[in-house]
Amino acid sequence: MDGKKLEFKGEEALRELERLTTNARELQEAILRDIISRNKETEYLRKYMMGAEDISKFKSMVPIVTYEHVQPYIERISNGEDSSIISGHPIVEMLRSSGTTRGKPRLMPSIAEDLDRRTYMYNLLMPIMSKYMPGLDKGKVMHLLFIKAETILPYGMPARSVLTSYYKSDHFRCREPDPFNNLTSPNEVILCPDSRQSMYCQLLSGLIHRHSVLRLGAVFASALLRSITFLEQNWRELANDIRLGQLNPSITDQACRAAMSHMLVSPNLTIADEIESICNKASWRGILVHLWPKVKCIEAVLTGTMAQYIPMLEFYSGGGIPLVCTMYASSESYFGVNLNPLCHPNDVSYTLLPNMAYLEFIELDNGLRCGNEEEVQKEKVIGLVDVKVGKYYEIVVTTFAGLYRYRVGDVLQVTGFYNNAPQFKFICRRNVILSIDLDKTNEEDLHKSITVAKEILEKQNYLITEYTSYADSSSVPGHYVLFWEIKLMSEKLESGKAQSLVHPELIEGCCIAIEESLDYVYRRCRTNDRSVGPLEIRLLEYGTFEALMDLLISQGSSINQYKTPRCVEPGPALDLLNSKVMGSFFSPKDPTWNAGL
Ligand code: AMP
Numbered sequence: 001m002d003g004k005k006l007e008f009k010g011e012e013a014l015r016e017l018e019r020l021t022t023n024a025r026e027l028q029e030a031i032l033r034d035i036i037s038r039n040k041e042t043e044y045l046r047k048y049m050m051g052a053e054d055i056s057k058f059k060s061m062v063p064i065v066t067y068e069h070v071q072p073y074i075e076r077i078s079n080g081e082d083s084s085i086i087s088g089h090p091i092v093e094m095l096r097s098s099g100t101t102r103g104k105p106r107l108m109p110s111i112a113e114d115l116d117r118r119t120y121m122y123n124l125l126m127p128i129m130s131k132y133m134p135g136l137d138k139g140k141v142m143h144l145l146f147i148k149a150e151t152i153l154p155y156g157m158p159a160r161s162v163l164t165s166y167y168k169s170d171h172f173r174c175r176e177p178d179p180f181n182n183l184t185s186p187n188e189v190i191l192c193p194d195s196r197q198s199m200y201c202q203l204l205s206g207l208i209h210r211h212s213v214l215r216l217g218a219v220f221a222s223a224l225l226r227s228i229t230f231l232e233q234n235w236r237e238l239a240n241d242i243r244l245g246q247l248n249p250s251i252t253d254q255a256c257r258a259a260m261s262h263m264l265v266s267p268n269l270t271i272a273d274e275i276e277s278i279c280n281k282a283s284w285r286g287i288l289v290h291l292w293p294k295v296k297c298i299e300a301v302l303t304g305t306m307a308q309y310i311p312m313l314e315f316y317s318g319g320g321i322p323l324v325c326t327m328y329a330s331s332e333s334y335f336g337v338n339l340n341p342l343c344h345p346n347d348v349s350y351t352l353l354p355n356m357a358y359l360e361f362i363e364l365d366n367g368l369r370c371g372n373e374e375e376v377q378k379e380k381v382i383g384l385v386d387v388k389v390g391k392y393y394e395i396v397v398t399t400f401a402g403l404y405r406y407r408v409g410d411v412l413q414v415t416g417f418y419n420n421a422p423q424f425k426f427i428c429r430r431n432v433i434l435s436i437d438l439d440k441t442n443e444e445d446l447h448k449s450i451t452v453a454k455e456i457l458e459k460q461n462y463l464i465t466e467y468t469s470y471a472d473s474s475s476v477p478g479h480y481v482l483f484w485e486i487k488l489m490s491e492k493l494e495s496g497k498a499q500s501l502v503h504p505e506l507i508e509g510c511c512i513a514i515e516e517s518l519d520y521v522y523r524r525c526r527t528n529d530r531s532v533g534p535l536e537i538r539l540l541e542y543g544t545f546e547a548l549m550d551l552l553i554s555q556g557s558s559i560n561q562y563k564t565p566r567c568v569e570p571g572p573a574l575d576l577l578n579s580k581v582m583g584s585f586f587s588p589k590d591p592t593w594n595a596g597l
Contacts, residue, residue, distance in 0.1 A: 006120045013127035017339070020353055021419035025385045027354040029055065035358060035400055038088040044073065044404060064362070064376045064396055064405045067101045073402070074107050080155035086402030087111060094159040095331035096150075098438040099409060099429075100519040103445075107159055108331040109401040117356055118162075119171045121334045125326050126180040132342050133296050137179035139214035142206035142292065143299070144227045145190045146198055149528060149595040162331045163219060167191060184209045186259035194253055195529060199230050201256045204238050204247075206292070207275055208263050213292040217299030217324075221309035222437040222477075224300045226531055228287070228316055229476040235279040243272035286318025297324045302345035303426040304410075305435035308473045310345050328426060332397050332408055333357035339418055349415040349423040352384060359384045360405065361393035361412075368392055368411050368427070376407075387414045387422050394430060433567035434471045436478040437531035439522040443566050449517040450482075453510035460506055461489045466545040469567045470574060472536070479533035482514070483568075483577045485540045502539070504585055511535050511587035523593040534587040544580040551576055 008016050020027060036053050039045050048062045063069070073086050074094065083091035087109060094107035130136055147167050150160030158165075166172055173187050183190075184205040192198040206213060218224035231238070237248050245267040247260045278290045289295055298317050302310050302325050313323055324341045327334070328350040335357075336350035352359060362370045363380045370376055387393060395408045409431075412424035429435075431442040446469060454464050463486060470481045486502065515526065515535050525532040545564060551572060553559055568574045 006116055007123050008127060010127050010130065013124050014131065017124060017128070017337075018419065020355060021351065021421035024354040024419070024421040025383075028358060028384050031355060032058065032358040032398065035398055038400065039086075039402065040088075041084070042087060042402065043085040044402065048404075059381075060378070062404050064360075064381060064407060066407050067099070067106045070403065070406060071101065071106075074109065077109065078107065078153040078155070078157065078159075083109070083402070087400065089113070089400065091157070091401060093157060093165055094153065095162045095165060096159050097331040098161075098440060098521050100440070100521055103519040105520050106331075108162075108403065109399075110162075110165070110331075111401045114399075114401060115166065115169050115171050118166055118329075118334055121327065121329070121337065121353065121356070124337055126178075128337060128339060129297075129324070129326070129341050130180070136214055136296065139212040139294060140182045140184050140209050141180075142184045142202075142209070142213045142216045144199065144202050144206075144218040144223060145185065146195055146223065147191055147193065149193065149524075151595050162329075184213060186262075188255040188259035192253050192256050196230075197251050197253045197256055199227055200234065200238070200248070200251060201260055203227060203231055203234070204241060204260065205263060207238055208242060208268070208271065210271065210275070210292050211294065214294055214296050215299060216288060216292055216295050216297075219301060220437070221300040221302045221306045221313060222531060224298070225309055225312055225316075225476050226437075228284075231279075232284065235275060239272045239275040239279070242268050242275065285315055286320075288317045289321060290318075295321060297322045297341075299324045299326060301325055301328075303328075303348050304428060305432065305440075305471075307345065308471065308478075312473070312476075328352075328424075330408060330410075332403055332406060333399050335359075335395070336424070339423075349425050351418045351421050351423045354384060354421060357400075358398040360396040360398075361387050362396060362407070364392040364394060364411065368430070370394060384422060385420055389414050389416055392427060393424075434469055434480055436471055436473060436480070436533075437525045437529065439519075439525045439532055441480070441518060441522060445519060446566060449514040452513045452517045456510055456513055457486065457506070458489075462486050462502065462506075463489055466564055468545075468548075468565055468577070470569075470577075471567075475533065477531050477533045480535045482535070482537045483540055483544075483581075484537055485542065485545055487542070502583075504583075507537050507539070507583075507585040508588050511537055511585060512589060512591070515587050515591040518591070520593070523591045527590040527593040528595075536587075537585045538577070538581045539583045539585075540577065541580040541582055544577060547580070548573060548576055 032055055036058055040053055049057050076085060077083050077091060089111040091109045092112050093110050095110050097106040097108055099106050145167060147164040148161045150158050150164055153159050167190055185202040189198055189201040241248050245264045247257055247264055251257060298313060302323055322342050323345050325338055325345055325348045328336045333356050336352035338348050339351050360381050360383060362376050364370050370380055392411055392413050395410050395412055397406050397408055398404050409429055411427040411430055413427050414422050415425050416423050429440055432440040433443050434441040450467055457464060465485045465487055468483050472478055472481045549562055
């Protein structure tokens with residue numbers, strides 16, 4: 001970030017955005033020069049640049065890498081080695097990304113000043129919103145924000161999610177009062193490690209202030225929907241607390257109790273009656289605007305895998321107010337903002353800011369591949385301002401904290417330019433086929449977990465002949481569904497009978513084994529965050545996958561190259577599979593998970 005200014009008011013922020021986007025090329029070059037100059041003595045850059053400082057050497061000598069390449073350095077630092085092996089500034093924490101490698105979450109290095117960068121980007125958001133929605137400083141914001149479990153690495157460095165790091169920092173806890181960001185939730189409630197108690201108290205705070213809430217949201221749509229489901233289950237208790245002016249005894253966290261006691265000073269029969277009569281309605285269509293009548297927009301990430309939640313949020317918001325996606329960020333770096341916040345989530349493009357990190361882009365073909373997946377050809381890598389409208393790219397980041405030409409794994413498409421800064425639509429996370437909340441399961445993870453189940457079935461003489469999967473978000477929390485055709489190995493029995501003969505315990509055992517073999521983040525979402533429901537296996541009639549092939553070929557898939565899709569989306573393929581289900585089995589217990597890595 002050039003300059004140290006973090007806070008901008010109104011017009012000043014818009015001018016800052018003009019400056020950034022107009023000077024995108026110069027700012028990107030300046031940031032790369034700065035990173036090289038600060039970090040040239042690190043073991044990493046010495047190895048590849050041998051002390052050189054020029055940008056052209058960086059581009060020709062430093063490799064484009066994935067996490068496997070970075071991991072040994074991260075492990076050395078986690079085990080107590082000096083952070084100067086990759087960064088010129090002390091690494092103060094590791095940010096636990098929701099991406100995983102070999103089942104474990106990836107750790108991204110972070111230095112103290114990274115908090116300033118995040119704060120800087122947050123401070124640009126409200127001036128952009130206010131340009132389109134005046135008066136947002138005249139009320140409150142009900143943002144449902146949660147921290148996640150953190151661990152301390154062997155030599156004392158914390159490993160936690162980027163949002164947990166931010167909410168626990170002084171930048172958030174000791175922020176100046178801001179009329180645009182007057183949160184309904186007290187800090188103590190946001191920082192409560194028990195997510196159920198936190199959610200209860202945040203909803204209660206929001207309901208108490210229901211007549212002054214102007215913006216409502218969560219970081220990701222999945223968390224917002226989970227909170228709405230929680231409200232469906234708990235509104236009577238919440239209304240009762242407001243009626244009595246007393247917090248439910250199930251809230252045992254002392255910091256939460258103390259913070260809430262300032263809000264529940266006396267019984268409020270009027271608000272309690274209003275909430276009860278609204279929540280008692282048979283349909284919850286538009287519940288968000290009924291409960292919070294002044295709300296002008298709903299904010300949450302609804303792009304990428306979160307797009308599956310758009311219809312549900314449209315239902316709960318009644319369709320009359322905008323669903324706003326404000327920014328695109330990751331543990332590696334915060335990337336960009338949405339300059340057109342009122343556009344529909346399907347049409348959102350993010351303008352990447354040129355002063356957060358040095359950004360490069362690997363050009364992908366239409367199948368979203370970049371040729372040799374392991375070794376990227378140098379000529380396919382271009383700078384931020386050189387991308388072309390319409391093309392697909394994978395984003396590559398270089399940071400002050402010690403990531404060099406690191407492939408983030410996100411696929412973006414250029415939709416246009418704002419001044420000289422390109423704007424990108426988020427297309428997908430590379431390879432991820434299943435995702436409900438922060439979990440990201442790729443084809444390989446899924447295949448590995450199916451292999452474990454296959455072994456269990458084979459011992460009982462069953463074979464899985466074909467499978468596919470589906471992220472079912474029609475219930476909250478959503479869950480993974482696996483569609484299987486199985487058959488008995490015995491020659492005398494025709495395939496197809498297997499489905500009706502199989503013992504439910506056997507398939508439930510497979511559900512357990514599959515969940516156990518899915519990665520750390522999946523198991524955390526299932527067991528700790530409760531943001532993903534039990535995995536389900538649906539057994540299909542014999543011949544269903546043949547019928548699926550016929551269907552997909554009739555829709556244009558090539559016969560020669562046909563492969564069973566390992567994941568299906570809502571539509572005719574899913575309808576076909578669902579029409580052939582002979583039995584459905586859920587995982588009967590939570591998978592093991594502990595906060596340690
Ligand atoms: P994490 O590193 O766990 O914070 O996850 C960051 C990832 O979340 C990004 O690399 C994206 O894949 C995804 N993500 C973050 N913001 C957005 C967004 N606005 N739209 C779509 N995906 C997003």
